Amino acid sequence: MNKQKKKKITTKHHVRIPRRILGAALFAALIAPPAAVTAPVPPEPYTQEFMITAYYSPLPSQCCYVKGTYAADMILNGQGIAGADGTAVYPGMAAAPKTYDFGTRIILPGIGNVTVHDRGGAINELSTGIHRLDLWVGHGEEGLARALAFGVQHVKGTVYPPGSDQPGESLTFENFSSPLALLHPFLAEEPDLLSLHPKLGETSVSVQLLQEHLRDLGYFRDAISGLFGPVTQTSLQAFQKDFLIEESSEELLEKTAxxxxxAKRRKDATPLAMIVERGSPPEVIFKAKRTLRFLGYYKGRTNGMYDDQLFNAILAFQKDHQLVGSATDSGAGRIGPLTKKKLVTSWQRKHVARSAERLLALKKIESLLSERGDIPDSFLAEGDKGSDVRKLQVLLRDRGFFPADRVSGLFGTVTRDALITYQLDAKIIEKISDKGAGFFGPATLAAMKRQLRNNLYKVVRGAGWNAI
Structure with missing residues (x-):
């Protein structure tokens, strides 16, 4: 029996949608509004208690630094060039805790409206609920004075996060005082004008020191203001002319400094106090010969006798300075008022030039010491630790004040006592109860630098620069 295969029969049903209905559906889809999207809610401003301090951007040629040196203040102030987000420093920049997004605007009543662009190791949220802020307040000595004057302020501010309806930024230094007197505690006992480079238009302690030098030498007669203006520049130009210095007067450069x-150190020194002529006292003639020898005019014996060699030396000097034309002129060979004035000026100019050369050599040695890193870069006190403390201990050890086997980099009682002994020996302090005893501050730093420089200068004079 043949089996027949059954075929599975499938039937396809096609549903036809009328064109008019399909068109209507498409049209409705096109004109229907899109599904509603919920817009983000902008952040709301809020109030916050702040403890506010100020920081500045150090410059290499300041009169003084909070931590003792330019390098140390650069570290303390986070380089002072740009904020953590790369924004160049400007009035209105603030450092805030990490919970504050960059671009956050903060309104600080009585201070101004600032924007967060920076961070800081100590700029955080305190356990009391108060948040720290640090405001940038300028460059150099003026910025430092402004930061010190600002101090610590407690203010309730309003915070506007990015995306909120922020008010404009507004902060001007005109509302911030910058009394330069606040910098005086940070000065070394003998401020070194050679390390300062005040510029025309600047207001600073450095300018005050420049004006004081010019005043003491008789070139500056205005009140000491600290402003490097036209009067100060004119006074500086007059000094440069008298001492034959060819340097810019728009900035105090090293040679002029x-x-x-x-010149200030020798301003009261004079080689001659009396007229010199035949019959003058032997001690007066002796000084005249010594002065003319120093200036290169006298070659004979330095004694108290008025002789032909002295006459010819005076005559040669007078001719060189257009005081006489020949040996027969009135006053030839005699040191009268005009010749004496010229002699004293020439003598002072040469002495000042020699002293200035020594100062410039010492400055060069100081730069070499800085490059070698032999001197600590910051002020130090008991409890500090690190490479600067080790440098201090080595310096004290090399001078016999610190035990060689105790160099550790930790500033403890042994270091403190050794430092006090050094300070007493160097006459930085008179007794252990004096302010600064046991503290490596500006006076001690200056004294150590001075000793190192002078010792190396002796080496340079004896064996040349290659010896160091």
Whole structure:
């Protein structure tokens, strides 16, 4: 029996949608509004208690630094060039805790409206609920004075996060005082004008020191203001002309500074106090011969006798300075008022030049010491630790004040006591109860630098620069 295969029969049903209905559906889809999307809610401003301090951007040629040196203040102030987000420093920049997004605007009543662009190791949220802020307040000595004057302020501010309806930024330094007197505690006992480079238009302690030098030498007669303006520049130009210095007067450069220091130290020195002629006292003639020898005019014996060699030396000097034309002129060979004035000026100029050369050499040695890293870069006190403390201990050890086997980099009682002993020996302090005893501050730093420089200068004079 043949089996027949059954075929599975499938039937396809096609549903036809009328064109008019399909068109209507498409049209409805096109004109229907899209599904509603919920818009983000902008953040709301809120109030916050702040403890506010200020920081500044150090410059290499300041009169003084909070931590003792330019390098140390650069570290303390986070380089002072740009904020953590890369924004260049400007009035209105603030450092805030990490919970504050960059671009956050903060309104600080009585201070201004600032924007967060920076961070800081100590700029955080305190356990009391108060948040720390640090405001940038300028460059150099003026910025430092402004930061010190700002101090610590407690303010309730309003915070506007990014995306909120932020008010404009507004902060001006005109509302911030910058009394330069606040910098005086950070000065070394003998401020070194050679390390300062005040510029025209600047207001700073450095300018005050420049004006004081010019005043003491008789070139500046206005009140000491600290402003490097036209009067100060004119006074500086007059000094440079008298000492044959060819340097810009728009900034205090090293050669002019060295001459100012040297001239101030010798301003009361004079080689001659009396007229010199035949019959003058032997001691007066002796000084005249010594002065003319120093200036290169006298070659004979330095004694108290008025002789032909002295006459010819005076005559040669007078001719060189257009005081006489020949040996027969009135006053030839005699040191009268005009010749004496010229002699004293020439003598002072040469002495100042020699002293200035020494100062410039010492400055060069100081730069070499800085490059070698032999001197601590910051002020130090008991409890500090690190490479700067080790440098201090080595310096004290090399001078016999610190035990060689105790160099550790930890500033403890042994280091403190050794430092006090050094300070007493160097006459930085008179007794252990004096302010600064046991603290490596500006006076001690200056004294150590001075000793190192002078010791190396002796080496340079004896064996040349290659010896160091």
């Amino acid at each position: 060295a001459y100012l220091i040297a």
